[in-house]
Amino acid sequence: MKRYQSWGRIDAEPSRVYALSDRQMALPTASFSMLPFGNGRSYGDVGLNRGGALLDTAGLDRFIDFDPASGILRCEAGVQLDHILSLAVPQGWFLPVTPGTRFVTVGGAIANDVHGKNHHVAGSFGCHVRQFELLRSDGSRRLCSPQHDADWFGATIGGLGLTGLITWAELQLRRIANPFLWTEAIRFRNLQQFIELDAEVAPRHEYTVAWLDCLAGGAGRGRGIYFVGDHAPSLTQLPLYQARRRRLPLTPPWSLVNGLSLRAFNQLYYHRPLATGQTLTHYEPYFYPLDSLLEWNRMYGPRGFYQYQCVVAPEAGAQALDRLLQAIARSGQGSFLAVLKRFGDQASPGWLSFPRPGYTLALDFPNRGDATLQLFRELDAVVLDHGGAIYPAKDATMPAEHFRHYYPAWQRFSAFVDPAFSSSLWRRVMAA
């Protein structure tokens, strides 16, 4: 049976779920507020609506049109990126932007205006959306694009599901010659080195991202591995690739992620032998290393976990990142997955879009209650000091006044929120 909870395993059972199966149909007339539900891959409460209704879009999963000559795809909003890849890759097309999991819906990708490892050259997902239809609770349907109803377009991209239901969208895909990428891994010893390496390497590569060993202290602080990737050109011979999927069979009674396992993992991962030069890698393990272990979020046990993703201004650089790492080290709470990337300056059409020029750091933390929340408030102070912001898709705890500070367009945006729509996050950040 389907549970409506977030990826961080926050539970907020809705009072009612409407399974949508027909994009032509009107929205239900509910006495309580509604919120579209994609595939529940957001970590926090952006996709939850405690006490209200959810509009489950899993049944809006039809393709509408695909032109293999131009790479323009039109599909319903509940179609998952995974299904787009299955359709498009064999025909020589790839997602223009992809997050670190392919199990997200097109509607969810637009509503959070997701980003990928190519942000520095391609911008966010919203930059590649040509148009979509927005269905409002008053029954009106708007065709939104940069040319037409552009305000609604801007409000809905990164609009956290609050402006209405996206029924379908049209995307511009990106050409590829085959499913493989040339990838390379480069070790760096500290944050300063990361910043120099990035400045030198990123302009030459489509995909860049770094893994940070956020447990290493002292001289090792800020060490990590920098990964670059580029779609391979036509090759006469392609390597074999066999997809493997496993599933965490049950939720362990306590978290498998603890100080000991973290330290061991980070130590091993940092020191693992790196191939010299470039390796040919299939897109699945390259973009979606976690997707092969389905439901890996259960390893954090029944208490779940939090993700903290922030961005700090480019000029804040190593200093701000170092302050963040120091705070984490002091708290003694490590993160399995510490991911660092520099965003580029291509602006998104979305008013509340998270990506902005600067360095973004994403971290997972097992839920240790108050201790974890206290750490987050310490990290917030650094983010506020350095012209940063927090990513709503990953957030469950940011204070209301911070949200309004990070997203000054919220006031203009509020006028576009559908009066019948709301979310747990929205009520939290709009609380006086």
Place this chain on the structure above:
Amino acid sequence: MKKILIVGANSAIAAAAARQWVGQGVSLVLAGRNPDRLSALAADLHVRGGSAVKIVEAIYDATDRTAHAALVEGAWNALQGLDGVLIAHGSLPDQKACEASVAQTLMELETNALSVIAVASLLANRFEAQGRGVIAVIGSVAGDRGRQSNYVYGAAKGMVGLFLQGLRNRLSRKGVRVVTIKPGFVDTPMTASFKKGALWASADQVASGIVRAMERADGEVYLPGFWRLIMLIIRHIPEAVFKRMSL
């Protein structure tokens, strides 16, 4: 199988089967009642199947008695013959409303039984003549025993089940297979208002079972398979006891 007619193609189970078939390069006639949903499905299958598969839409209302022959004739011509048919349409009657209205009871029997028998009969003759073909019909475990909570539906599904038994018997030496699909609880729009528990299957799961069954089965197929055991037990409860149970 290369050419299949799906009657009630807008059903969630049938649409899931259709996706699997276009993935295998099968051409389809989609017969359904709601034209908007039917074209949305056809567009989806066009994108998935590419230019290699042919997708034909046919508007069909099961309660229209003149529609059956026209549907079979039209589908046969559109694909120049058929290898199989999946009859999937159905409605879940409001049992209480049926108790209060004979007209409604008869209408439900029309939708869930008579129309099915009409289409199956017409195709049986064509398949018999060409010496091959597969007739698959979605019945239900509800057709295995009459229960106070939905015996109008159960009676219709039960009638279809018996009819297909006879048809199977008639065609077994004629190269034509007759498959009765008996799903248990399936999470589809038909059951949107039900509370779902452990016994529920997804439309995709049941569709996979149907696609597999149409490849080789010739008989009654419970989906998922564990329903065979559950229904064996339910069928064997003595009527004297059963009539006092509130199932």
